[in-house]
Each structure stands twice: as structure tokens, then as C-alpha cells.
Amino acid sequence: MLTTRFADGAPNWIDVATPDIAGAASFYGDLLGWRFRSAGPDAGGYGFFQLDGRTVAGGMQTGPGQSPPAWTVYFRSKDAQATAEAAEQAHGSVLRQPTDVMDQGRMAVLADRAGVVFGIWQPGQTEGLDAANEPGALCWVELYTPDIAAAAAFYRKVLGLETSAASFPGKTYTCVNPSGADDAVFGGMVPLADASAEAQAGAGPYWLPYFEVENPDAVADRAQRLGGAVRLPPTTVPGVGRMAQLADPYGARFAVIRSESAQD
Template identity: 40%
Template sequence: MITTDFVAGSPCWLDLGAPDVKAAAEFYRSVFGWEYQPMSPDSDDYGAFRLNGKTVAGLGKLTEEGARPAWMIYFCVPDADAATETVRQSGGMVRVPPMDAGGEGRMAQFTDPQGGQFAVWQPGSTKGVDAVDDTGTLSWTELYTTDMAGAKEFYGNLFGWRTQDVDLPGGGGTYALITPAGQPDERMHGGMMQLPAEHLELTGGKPYWHPVFGSADCDATVEKVQAGGGRVQMGPEDAPDVGRLAVCVDPAGADFVVLTPAPGQQG
């Protein structure tokens, strides 16, 4: 489960890069009930999604040339500069070098050797999001990669993650569960799965991370996604011992998963 004590290597923040901030804010309000609050009253280029008064994610204007609309997942690190050096030494690419975020923390964005994009956050006054592992909040993180062995090695070097392989039902391959270094199995926060490039249509064959958001009713949430102009890539369908889930894409093309956990699975 994801918690808000944000140990090293655990997901602590996520934000959406969107070409139209107002349109994205309206879509996610209609789906999850999130309210968008700009950081500055003079600009809506970046702000926070809030649910029941708690920050659950960020939203910003997509500015990187050639970038696709997507969710970016940030993992907690004690030292963003040291993490950057490890990324370089491990064959990754530094997309955004370490930079201060107004005393709230220090961040950097990377691309892993296989092509998956992610970020790190060194906490300052802001430790991370306020709410997780509940309806309408981040409950899991997932990497689709073309080289699971390579991804395990890279992220193991960077974060010290412990992985545990489980067989997917129906001969669907292997899924690697991710747990932060030194933490018990109850602190699993994500997984990775190997897929051929032709199955990664959203990114033209490149690996990518996406968030999983909790839902009290997956099917009802999927209806809201479609009513808001989004689409469903897969599902809704039942995953044994996991819950009912659907892979969705927002109107701009950013993907996310909606999950209603099986009884006893939500923290």
C-alpha cells in the first residue's frame, strides 16, 4: 500500500502535463470530484488537484516540445543530486536537472535506459500529496516496459527496490511487485510488467509509468470517463485478488488506471 510517510523510493507526488489546463481540470473534476487550485492567482500554468480539502495530485501546462500529455510519478529521495548522478551512471538520461521548488523541495526528471519517464522529489516543506490509498487518490504505480530485467536493475540501483515476481493468470506473463528498500511486503507500492513495443501504442513503443486511482465503483467511474470525452483502453474487468479495474485515457491522451480493490486489498 502507498502511505504518506514517504520513505525513500516510495511514490510521493504525481502531476499531469496537459496541453489545456482548464479542460484537464474539468475532466478530472467530473471523474473524481477533484477541484483544481492554481498556485498563483495570476496564472493557471501549475496548481494542485484537491479532494475533500487534501492535495491529491498536481496539474501543469505541457511545455516540453514533442512531449505527450501524461502523468508523471515522483519518487521520494533524500538527495536529488545524488539520485541524478546514479541515473547517469546507470545509463539513464537526465531530462530536467535538479532544481529547487521554492523551498517546497528539490526535484529532477529522468528517462530510464528503456525509455520510461519518471521523476524524484527531495522533500522540503512539502513532503508529498496529502491523501493516498483511498477513493479518488493514488493507490498504485505501474511501469509497462519492454525489458523487465533491465528495468529491475536500473531502479534497483537507483532506489534499492525489492521486487517479487508473480505469474499473471491465464499465462499472461510475469508481474513484478515493487517494495521500497527495507520495508515489509505490506508497503508494496507498484509493479512492472514486460510488454512488446507494439502493445505500447500510446508512446509509440516506449515504456511508460502510469498511476492507479482508487474508485468505489470502477464501472461508474468508467462511465464518467467516457461521458467526459475520455476512452477506455481495457476493461472494466476483474483481476483475481486485486479488484475490478479499467485502463483509461483522458481526452488529451494521458493514461491512468481506475481500480475498485477486492475486499481486504485496500489499506
């Protein structure tokens, strides 16, 4: 599971790019109880979504022609430059070269072999998010990709990630964990072909973040009332929990789940 005891290769940050940060703040505030706080005049419009005073995500406004509305998952790296070079060697690409973020850390934006965008965060003063795996916070990430084997090889070379198989009725799920920590599974990989037409509509491969909630059905209904969309209606997966895949009013995709571990 995700924790704030971040290991190299595990997600330690997440942010959303949106054409309307005020509108996104209103949406996620009403949906998940978040409050948006600007990082200040020197941050280029970047800010933090907080829950009970703790940072659970970041957000930034984009202009015309910039990146489309989307959530980006960042993975912990002890050396962002080395990780960026490893991504290129593994036939990925560097979309934004490693850059210092004041004294808070060092970040880069990369893409894997299939073109899936993800970030790297090398901690400085900021280790990562303040909360994980609790209501309103990031609890899981899932990669939708056309080639599981190729993705597994890429992320192993670049981030040291390991994969394992979990069996469910009718299918096998590929779990992901940091190197040498098979008890710290934080996400999974799903064949793009297995995504429902509604969930996949208009998207290529991508990382999908999951936020823990107490009532996915109510959250899905509220998302629609707030101008968002339900990409996959609330569904129960035995042994996992009840989940729904959504999009905010600008098209950024995310999911919510009431995991069985949280219920227990």
C-alpha cells in the first residue's frame, strides 16, 4: 500500500494540470473536501490541495496549447538526472529536464515507451505528500498500457520496480512494488484492451490515480452534479473494494475507491 514512508520508485507526489485552477479547486473541494493554497507569486501559479492542513496533491493552471488536462503521478528518485538518462536509454523520453524547485526538491517529467507521461521527484526540503492511503488521499496508482511486459521492463530499468501476479476470477492482475519490497505494493498494470469502452473513451495509455473515499457511489453521483463525468460506474471487486473511475469537468481522469483494507 501507499504510505508517506516513501521508498525509491514509489509514488511520492501527484498533481493536476488544468485550464482553470479556480474551477478545479471548487470541484475537488466539493468532491473530496480539499482546499487549494497557492504556493506564492514565485511558483508560476502552482499550488497545493490540502485536507485538514495536510498536502494531498498539487495543481497548476495551463495555458492554450500547453499540456492537456491530466493528473501526473511522480515517483521518488534519489537522482533525477540519472533516472532521466535511464528513461532515454530504455527508449522512453524526457519531456522536461531535471529542474530544481527552489530548495524543495528536483523534478523531471518523463514518458515511457508507450508515451505515458509520469514525473520524478527527488526530495529536498519536501519529501512528498503529507497523507496517503486514507480518506481523501492518494491510495493506489494504475497503469493502462498496450504492452504489460514492455512496461514492466521499462519501469524496472528506470525506477527499479518489480511486478507480481495476483489472481482474480477470470483474470490475472499485475501488481507493482519498489525493488525488494514485495510487501509494499502500491499499484498495478492493466492491459489497455481490458479497459471498458466508456472508461477508455478518448484516451491512450495513462497512469490513473486512485483516492480513498468512504462512499464511492455518493462521490460518483456528486462528481456528475459538479460537472464531471463517470467513466466507469461504481463496481465492487471482491477482495479489493468498491471503486469508480471519474473525470473532472476539464477531462482529467482519476478514480475513487473504498478499499476493503479501509473497511476492515
